Amino acid sequence: MDNKPLNLATVGYVFGLEPKSIYSWYRNILSGFAEEVSSGEFHKYDMKHSDSSTLPVPILKPEHTGTSMVLDENMTNDQMYTILSNRETKKIALLAQTLQLEHLCALTRHFGDSAEKGQLLNSDMSPVYLKFCRTVFPNAMLTADKFHVISQVLESPQAVRLRLKAQELAKLPTKKRKARQQSQETEHAEEGKRIETRIEMLSRCRYLLLKRAKDWWPWQAVRAKQLFALFPKLHHAYKLVEQLRDWYGRTNIGKTLMAWRKPYFNGLRMLRLEALLKRKHGL
Structure with missing residues (x-):
């Protein structure tokens, strides 16, 4: 389930289980989410601004970086997030509610030397992401997302x-x-005649x-x-x-x-x- 997206309703149908039960087991037991919330690891790296606002950073795990990484954006609950994940392990190294270069660079300072492991980085052609890749992963070869x-x-x-x-x-x-420009004329009656x-x-x-x-x-x-x-x-x-x-x-x-x-x-x-x-x- 971590590596490939699955429909819980389909899994539940196959095993004769309620989809809600499968979701609860995965969320609270298998995923380790509950432990991270109780230990304070979840949202540990949220960024505080001078105006008392907070930039949510649900996940920041330098240990999940590797030689091949993927950088992408995703919308969740009407908010845009940047996701940096390991292509080989499918684990997320960074999940932050921002698309701004200065925020991303500040957050990845927590990566330390682990960013130097990156040899291949796949991203879209956004100018912000391209500059971020060159700044944070200077040794990585950039490839454009197909x-x-x-x-x-x-x-x-x-x-x-x-x-x-x-x-x-x-x-x-x-x-x-x-x-x-105001009206595309009456076409229906004469459609096949002209x-x-x-x-x-x-x-x-x-x-x-x-x-x-x-x-x-x-x-x-x-x-x-x-x-x-x-x-x-x-x-x-x-x-x-x-x-x-x-x-x-x-x-x-x-x-x-x-x-x-x-x-x-x-x-x-x-x-x-x-x-x-x-x-x-x-x-």
Whole structure:
């Protein structure tokens, strides 16, 4: 239960036990939580501020640090927490209700020399977390969390789509533009009787761009062909994302990095150059 998340209702069903009973046994006996509360270890490192407020730090255990660590954020009861855990043992070294760099650095001073054991540190691409990693774990190699990488990559075609849509809207006369922004016109009755406008195509392709091309339905493939014929830049952005997702696939990791890297970064250079030229000429 410490290593892998389990549904207590499922466990209770299998063993013929009440989920509440299993939770009570785990919380009060197996987890060691009750002993830590009674001994004062739980919340021992809470930070006191000058204004009498307290920053909750439920867990701070330097002995749980190791060579491979994971840094992440989590929301619990509408509050954001930073979690630093050991990838190998699955034990938490730090759990603190803060995302601020100064707080995290102050708390990890309790780690002493144990932070030097870190050789590999996995984190998202938050500037705060990246700076924290370099400050506290100077000997560790940083790796970006795959979930956050893919999430940001998937947003790239959406950014291109919205930019193209804004350009199309800008071409409309002012009155028509305001009318379209206030109401998306009556589409239901005439839906199958007229050809989609360029703006409508860009509005309706959001979920299409999130799917892999191999997972498209036949009608989606037709729509994509029409869309990309009208908007080559969107097609280019989508192809770059597809290439990255292929490279991130389990079967390709470590095999096609260099083959993918060169055309991808060449594509990025072209996009940056285009952005600089537009900014320079006020476009």
